[in-house]
Amino acid sequence: MTKKLPVYLSKNNGDLWLTEDEREDLKVNYRIKEIVFEGYSDFQHVMILNSYCFGNMLVLDGAVQTTAIDGYIYNEIIAHVPLSIHPDPQRVLIIGGGDCGVAKEVCKYNGVKLIDLVEIDQKVVEVCQKYLPEVSGNLSDSRVRFIYEDGVNFVRNKSLKYDLIIVDSSDPVGPAQVLFEKSFYQSLYNLLRNNGLMVCQSQSPIFHSEIMKQTFNRIKDIFPKTKMFTTIVPTYPGGLWSFTIGSKQYINPDPTKVRQIDTYYVNEQIIKHIFSLPKFMCKQIKVSHSNK
Template identity: 45%
Template sequence: MEVWFTEDQTKNLRISCRVREVLFSGESPFQKVAVLDTLEFGRMLTLDNVIQTNIKDEFVYHEMITHVGLNTHADPKKVLVIGGGDGGTVREIVKHKGVEKVVHVEIDQMVIDVAKKFFPELSVGFNDPRVEILVDDGIKHVKENKHTYDMIIVDSTDPVGPAVGLFSEEFYRSVYEALREDGLFVAQTESPFFNSDLITRVTSTISGIFPVTRLFQAVVPTYPGGYWTFTMGSKKYDPLAVDTEKISALDTKWYSPEIHRTAFVLQPFVKELLPK
């Protein structure tokens, strides 16, 4: 008998993966958590029946949400990660030897526990002595820690359920206050094909708060449409002004000095979504 997992990516679009085995299924106080062994993408983490990450394509998302910002900031010492309980973002951050402290705030302990058990390739960064894991509300954390971080990464789920507040103007203003005088932040901002209104709203809001706002993109096959965006808000540094020849080599599969620059080359239909 064939077993398939199906995600309703929009009201009119689904993606299905054939499943070899259900490795874990549970429900936390926040969401349904499952780990599936799929034939196409390997081990896959889903939350509330929405694909979060998998072994086959995870590196694209995790490398882009981290290295673009870390290589834009002149000297990032203290980094905050909100969400991203699978650990992939933390894994990429600790590749940067100049980073002295990573504070990882994840609201759901079950996601962290599942990542440690079923995704050792992603959660390996949790073992780095520079990493502090806090099971807490990221929105509350940024409000309580002003002028603290050089970089903040918002590795959130889609803007539903616990993550809704991570896409609000109030939150972005709290992020601004939590950053040091030359700080910057990066957030995942969904698909230009299926979330165009969100991208317009978010980039407009962030550009009203941060002197530098940039949208950049990558390809993540299991996310709706495959074409995914990230938004950077920066108090000082412009990622387009980075001397890519000075970017140190990293153990990456997607990100590179060339990708750092070309990720900001946007198609005309995406440019139309941005503030004029």
């Protein structure tokens, strides 16, 4: 008797394939060497798949979240951009980020004293630490506190203030939808120190331009300073991905801050020019050149 395959997986001529429905009209198929882990957590279907193209991949409800081969790009960008803007970030809050990749990047700054990682799904943290060390770094830094709780509840009831909040959420469907609400960004504002800042992923400028614009405008309505930046994420639809910063005070990065940091993607040049947006994005979010 053979075990039934999860709905996202299929066999073709003896090969195993993951089919990811990026959109209704666009599907991506990854050839899979091996199902490393598969099971249901309390929140979602969780897989670690060993793929030919991207090595081990975290797949939640059939959607590729991060991979051994390209995960560093997203994680470095969402962490090092705000960390190069705040002159002395000591207390950092990560909402989501169960793959531990963002926490790994934040740990590279000696000045950071505390990292609260609030992830709803403990199973994601467990499997990424076990099977995805390229992303999670086998994180065992004593500054990281793992808090398994709903991010929205956490930020509502918390009194400790942070210098930096990083929202490393999945797409705005299902449980992550509330992480794109204006009331959530207001809670983040309340939870930040007087010179603190927040950053979140704000979806694809090509495929989700309405969500991107909405996210930017909601954050802009609350924070005195707001900027957008992009990077490429090879395993996300369209490749180009946007991020939005809301800040109470600081907004200009100090590229020299990443000079001594061990990275694979980010360097001083990338940080220096991070706010250069293509013309169509300037129009989308109604800013003039350079996102000012």
